[in-house]
Amino acid sequence: MCSFPPGEMVVVTRRNTYFVDPDVAPEDKFNIVYWLVILVGFGVLLPWNMFITIAPEYYVNYWFKQDGEETWYSKEFMGSLTIASQLPNAAINVFNLFLIIAGPLIYRVFAPVCFNIFNLAIILCFVVTVEPTHDAMRWFFWLTIFMATSINFSNGLYENSVYGVFADFPHTYIGALLIGNNICGLLITFVKIAVTYCLFNMPRLVAIVYFSISLGILIICAVALFFITKQDFYHYYHQKGMKVREEADTHRPSPSILWTTFKNCYGQLFNVWFCFAVTLTIFPVMMTVTTRGKNGFIDKIISENDEIYTLLTSFLVFNLFATIGSIVASKIHWPTPRYLSLAIIARALFIPVFFFCNYRVETRAYPVFFDNTDVFVGAGILMSLSHGYLSALAMGYTPNVVPSHYSRFAAQLSVCTLMIGLLTGGLWAVLIENLIDKPNIF
Template sequence: MVVMSRSETYTVDQTAPKDKFNIVYWLVILVGFGVLLPWNMFITISPEYYVNYWFKQDGQETWYSKEFMGGLTIASQLPNASINVVNLFIIIAGPLIYRVFAPVCFNIFNLSVILLLVIIFEPAPEMMKWFFWTTLGIAVSINFSNGLYENSVYGVFADFPHTYIGALLIGNNICGLLITFVKIGVTFFLYNEPRLVAIVYFSISLSILLVCAAALFFITRQDFYHYHHQKGMEVREKAETDKPSPSILWNTFKNCYGQLFNVWFCFAVTLTIFPVMMTVVSRGKNGFLDKIMSENDEIYTLFTSFLVFNLFATVGSIVASKIHWPTPRYLSLAIIARALFIPIFFFCNYRVETRAYPVFFDNTDIFVIAGIAMSFSHGYLSALAMGYTPSVVPSHYSRFAAQLSVCTLMVGLLTGGLWAVLIENLVDKPDIF
């Protein structure tokens, strides 16, 4: 791993203005929170509203109900990954803030269309086909926007002190936490009202996205923003790295490959465990939580999996904004150690009805404690890795490093998903190899 001090790179001789009352910092958290909200809401509502309410006929499976979630996965991952790669070569040479603001506005339009469809149309057999393909088309559109946004926004704030990258991650984690609380609320108060639930979900998303658009506009009016943006532009112009090229990306990679590994492995381990493994761990028999938790399986999963993960990942990312340890040199040791969480969850009550292996941790208390540790360490270490990546390279490569870290994050998500599928097959079939 190569670590370089900023004093060895280009600098701009000017006193940096202060972020008064940390207003830019808090607005960056809001931007990180809000723009990913539409898609997270979309995924959360899909099984209940689209699969069961729209595409099943009298409770019976149809081709559309069977294929919707698979189609939604392709409609999300393919455009997201594609635009992340393309954006490395096209967007860096231009003003990235426009490529952040544009997806927000575009997703305001997408959400408005979705909300109108939910309000105006009700399920009917003759409408399934066009509603199916229209919904997937909107999903593609949202994910192109989100991919462009996420890659660009990390590039924009790579020119800022690295705590602002952490602010984006705090916002991302708060987004998941809010969705969990919304899900708990609708489970209690809007049970068996899928259309009303969809209206609530998408209305919340649209409202927050409008606030995010205003927040982005306000950020660009601050002297603090203009100073760091201009400083980054001047540094890249002096180093002749203001326009993208394969050689620049390669040089950036050579300077930060250690941190890129940290980003990849941290997200890969987490996505192996959550949500696929955690959400199918059955309640135990002997723990304190086993005695006090609701007997409703959906409520049990919401509290022990979704709430635990989103709450403690958020706490971890907030702590990382104050404490920066381990240093970049030793961060990989802590991140590699997190791989131990995979066998821990594997030997909980994971797929207990069909598993071919013994259960070692038949206790919900152990499961929840492991979930808290895994979630907190994810929020904390992923924030450090994402923040360190642009800081360990020469400053004229920082924007490229930040955008490479987002691409690496996406690969980590994909890797974790594939590992989760492998473990799902392994737990029932020990002779899979």
């Protein structure tokens, strides 16, 4: 017969039994869990950042343009990729709301990561073995869209589960996930810039190196998650959250519990949805096809290479300043939850600003009001900084404006809303993309 230390919570895993004092929170020594959570955050948006960063150079220009001329595939790829990424992501997030608490952590977090490692290895094999031809263009387009759908379907399960797990932790750990999200995009951008400079005018080799590094990063994310689950700090907050939900009889999800949670945090859910919807309307679809202006200081100092120009003015600007914004949000919490929506709604003004920059300037039916590259980059900085800051506040506020036994469900709802926001933004971007060359639509 086994006996356990009195007053301690017992956490049993497949291999180990942990004894956790319910009255004393273990210390996160050297902030190791915090830093590992940032690494886990890398994996949340890695598939999306991976595809959109390489897409303009490798897929659009190298695979789907013929002698530099636009084809249906090159014009439609970015919009199709956005929908193929965000639609399955949103769908699995809704489905996962009813299953995440009941299922083992190993199935809901580790399995999607392993599946994406497998998918990315397949993509890398195609990049290595297949060269672009006119006959291969059609099947390669749809194969890529299918792989993006598969990866993001799996990633939606992973993302919803991860945010649900860390909703039981102190507020800063949700913030760490968001910081990891943005640092991931920044790191991938730096990798892409370095590879492009070193392998100039060699898009296939760029893609091979780029996807190989992305595969390595995803493996590191899986290892980081594994080490987190071995920490007493993790087991204390995980078990504490489970105990609170069991005492309130909310340990298993149900439509009534989710509806009650929604009623307690719908204001913040709106903030999450609208913030991401506006952002994805602009980035990457609008920003990556906005060409350089005829004047401006920034235009004079940036390389004439179109790939470098897009990497610096779109991907680097967005990921760098979104990261800065999310880090600032971990220190400063203003506006308060009550007034956050005012700042987030005001961001909608960025959409017409980018619309009247050099967006699809060769085919557009509308005048360009902001031809200066400095205006485009300045608007990109403000849009990205506000996105990182306000989205981090909204995601952090959501599980904190509900009773503690609903916090995990609120975190899951916020991720689900985030995905719906990305899907909404993708649809808006496709709509704008198809209307830009058609006059008299307003």
